[in-house]
Amino acid sequence: MRTTIRALLVGPLVGLVVVGQALAAETVKIGFITSLSGPAGIIGEHMKNSVELALDHLGRKVGGLDAEMIYGDDQRKPDVGKQLADEMLKKHKVHFVSGIIWSNVMLAVAPTVTQAGTFMIGTNAGPHELAGKMCSEFFFTTSWQNDQTPEAMGKYMSDQGLTDVYAMAPNYAAGKDMISGFKRYFKGRVVDEVYTKLGQQDYQAEISQIRAKSPKIVFVFYPGDMGIQFLKQYAQSGLRGQIPLYSVYTVDEISLPAVKEAALGQFETRYWSPDLKNEANQRYVADFKKKYGKMPVFYGAQSYDGIMLIDSAVRAVKGDLANKKGMIAAMRKADYKSTRGKYAYNVNHFPIQNFYLLRAVQAPDGEIVMQTQKAVFENHKDAYHQECGMKW
Amino acid sequence: MLLVLEQTLNGLQYGVMLLLMAAGLTLVFGIMNLVNLAHGSLYMVGAYLATGFHQWTGSFLVAVPLALAATLVVGIVVEVVALRTLYERDHLDQVLATFGLILFFNELVAIVWGRAALYTSLPGWLSGHMLVLPGVRYPVYRALVILVGLVVAALLYLMVTRTRLGMLIRAGASNRTMVAALGVNIRLLYTVVFGFGAALAGLAGLMAGPIYAVQPGMGEQILIQVFVVIVIGGIGSIRGAVIGAVIVGMVDTLGRAFLKPMLSTVLSPSAADTAGPALASMLIYMLMAAVLAVRPQGLFPVR
Numbered sequence: 001m002r003t004t005i006r007a008l009l010v011g012p013l014v015g016l017v018v019v020g021q022a023l024a025a026e027t028v029k030i031g032f033i034t035s036l037s038g039p040a041g042i043i044g045e046h047m048k049n050s051v052e053l054a055l056d057h058l059g060r061k062v063g064g065l066d067a068e069m070i071y072g073d074d075q076r077k078p079d080v081g082k083q084l085a086d087e088m089l090k091k092h093k094v095h096f097v098s099g100i101i102w103s104n105v106m107l108a109v110a111p112t113v114t115q116a117g118t119f120m121i122g123t124n125a126g127p128h129e130l131a132g133k134m135c136s137e138f139f140f141t142t143s144w145q146n147d148q149t150p151e152a153m154g155k156y157m158s159d160q161g162l163t164d165v166y167a168m169a170p171n172y173a174a175g176k177d178m179i180s181g182f183k184r185y186f187k188g189r190v191v192d193e194v195y196t197k198l199g200q201q202d203y204q205a206e207i208s209q210i211r212a213k214s215p216k217i218v219f220v221f222y223p224g225d226m227g228i229q230f231l232k233q234y235a236q237s238g239l240r241g242q243i244p245l246y247s248v249y250t251v252d253e254i255s256l257p258a259v260k261e262a263a264l265g266q267f268e269t270r271y272w273s274p275d276l277k278n279e280a281n282q283r284y285v286a287d288f289k290k291k292y293g294k295m296p297v298f299y300g301a302q303s304y305d306g307i308m309l310i311d312s313a314v315r316a317v318k319g320d321l322a323n324k325k326g327m328i329a330a331m332r333k334a335d336y337k338s339t340r341g342k343y344a345y346n347v348n349h350f351p352i353q354n355f356y357l358l359r360a361v362q363a364p365d366g367e368i369v370m371q372t373q374k375a376v377f378e379n380h381k382d383a384y385h386q387e388c389g390m391k392w
Numbered sequence: 393m394l395l396v397l398e399q400t401l402n403g404l405q406y407g408v409m410l411l412l413m414a415a416g417l418t419l420v421f422g423i424m425n426l427v428n429l430a431h432g433s434l435y436m437v438g439a440y441l442a443t444g445f446h447q448w449t450g451s452f453l454v455a456v457p458l459a460l461a462a463t464l465v466v467g468i469v470v471e472v473v474a475l476r477t478l479y480e481r482d483h484l485d486q487v488l489a490t491f492g493l494i495l496f497f498n499e500l501v502a503i504v505w506g507r508a509a510l511y512t513s514l515p516g517w518l519s520g521h522m523l524v525l526p527g528v529r530y531p532v533y534r535a536l537v538i539l540v541g542l543v544v545a546a547l548l549y550l551m552v553t554r555t556r557l558g559m560l561i562r563a564g565a566s567n568r569t570m571v572a573a574l575g576v577n578i579r580l581l582y583t584v585v586f587g588f589g590a591a592l593a594g595l596a597g598l599m600a601g602p603i604y605a606v607q608p609g610m611g612e613q614i615l616i617q618v619f620v621v622i623v624i625g626g627i628g629s630i631r632g633a634v635i636g637a638v639i640v641g642m643v644d645t646l647g648r649a650f651l652k653p654m655l656s657t658v659l660s661p662s663a664a665d666t667a668g669p670a671l672a673s674m675l676i677y678m679l680m681a682a683v684l685a686v687r688p689q690g691l692f693p694v695r
Contacts, residue, residue: 038612171673208399225605
């Protein structure tokens with residue numbers, strides 16, 4: 001008797017709780033982690049601004065549900081990134097974690113998030129571990145695998161018959177990936193490869209070493225503030241006119257206004273450029289310039305795409321955020337208007353996409369801009385997807 | 393051999409930048425017993441003001457004195473408004489308060505100038521490179537930095553050892569109660585010393601502008617090395633700061649340049665590739681640990 005009464009009393013209460021949760025789930029919570037302070041703060045600002053622009057374009061809703069963004073500043077430190085991810089999972093109970101600029105931070109954050117059964121939508125870093133052995137069905141990226149972009153540069157330089165390269169990168173996960181990607185497609189001789197401290201400011205000692213070794217070409221990967229410093233110092237040392245410099249993720253819309261002429265003529269490879277002719281990109285670039293008064297950069301385009309990918313997933317399951325299988329299936333189609341144009345996902349949830357050769361040129365208005373020259377790779381796959389155990 | 397000479401110049405150039413920062417920091421700590429984490433912010437302010445004045449006046453030579461004077465004023469204002477209340481407090485309180493100042497200055501420059509790094513150019517006569525010896529080319533601007541640094545070090549030495557102000561500074565560092573008891577306006581002395589330290593940090597910052605990225609947070613990157621310098625040299629000691637800065641500049645630069653080739657003679661190339669850069673970036677901290685173990689008071693402590 002007593003149990004019946006209890007069941008009668010408790011039953012509706014349980015029902016109420018379930019309904020309450022269903023109503024609470026009417027909001028999509030997205031935790032976005034990036035570097036918002038310190039010298040990398042400008043990259044984080046571009047990413048955050050692009051996320052906000054994506055939300056504007058979606059009418060401040062994601063997949064038809066109200067969206068709540070929680071931003072976190074990882075300060076370019078893996079431990080801080082992991083702490084933020086834990087806080088977002090446990091305190092804010094987010095449905096998606098997104099962002100992350102640095103590969104070493106990504107390697108700390110992504111497993112934390114995916115092992116909790118929550119989606120991690122990477123919008124920049126693509127360390128090879130996550131593309132291979134550590135791949136997860138809950139991890140997607142709207143950027144690239146680290147090796148891919150330097151692979152394109154290695155291919156282009158080989159095609160040009162260049163040899164005797166001096167390669168340089170910061171000493172961390174992405175730096176190692178970039179050089180190994182470059183060497184995978186570069187057929188010429190690598191004179192030396194040099195790794196510098198992440199966040200290093202002064203490269204004069206290394207530049208003196210370059211001059212002493214006198215290679216025919218220098219290849220570098222120096223993202224963000226490191227690129228600005230390297231380019232300036234390379235120009236000041238007088239090597240600019242003597243040894244051609246090729247780079248990835250070093251000359252972009254963030255460093256160009258700070259280095260100007262020191263970048264003129266510079267070649268880069270990338271999957272995206274502001275001058276890509278597709279509807280989504282033209283709208284993104286035009287509205288970004290209108291809203292923030294400057295050119296967007298690939299970090300932003302990827303983050304814009306990240307929100308659009310989440311939107312497509314939530315839309316496909318009609319707002320039922322508990323249907324994770326449905327969202328995985330939807331995201332695997334990459335069925336949204338990406339700023340790079342249509343692309344496909346590989347088995348490891350890394351994009352199969354084109355890579356272009358870009359060059360820094362002087363625009364008619366005197367500004368220095370990146371201009372697409374040609375596609376080096378079409379539908380390029382990363383080198384690690386076979387190590388990933390996922391099948392679909 | 394020529395490469396060693398060129399790398400020595402690089403080490404010296406880095407050393408004199410550290411010296412300008414370390415001199416101010418160690419004076420403030422030695423005399424006022426104040427741990428000032430915001431010293432790097434004054435370096436950043438100096439770089440921003442120089443860039444700002446350069447863009448405004450169009451002349452590098454006009455911008456330099458304006459920026460120096462303005463950083464001096466900023467330093468004095470910071471001392472009067474924020475730091476004056478901290479002298480009698482615990483070091484932990486000082487660390488917290490000056491850390492707050494770092495956040496304040498980083499946000500302030502981000503609000504005024506934006507988060508993007510600023511474009512700074514050099515006048516044509518400074519932007520080239522020159523022949524030091526046959527086979528050794530060196531950027532003109534970096535040579536100028538070395539020259540300015542050495543001149544400032546010499547002036548600093550003369551000021552501390554030969555002037556009345558220097559005498560008070562040395563006395564204040566040894567026993568400030570006695571100095572105050574002798575009728576010296578210790579409060580004014582503190583303000584002067586702090587403003588002077590700020591101007592030195594500003595000088596380092598404005599010289600760093602054309603080489604590094606002028607951006608929020610640029611001060612913290614150099615600050616850690618500056619702390620290493622004053623720990624090695626002896627806290628509060630000007631002589632220690634000068635010698636410590638040159639040692640740290642040399643060890644860091646030569647380590648980055650020659651550690652990997654040296655290791656590759658005893659290790660396999662791939663092991664040298666991995667160990668070289670990792671060890672090179674740790675070298676100055678290992679040096680600091682060694683100095684602390686042997687001489688906890690630093691190499692040239694204040695007597």
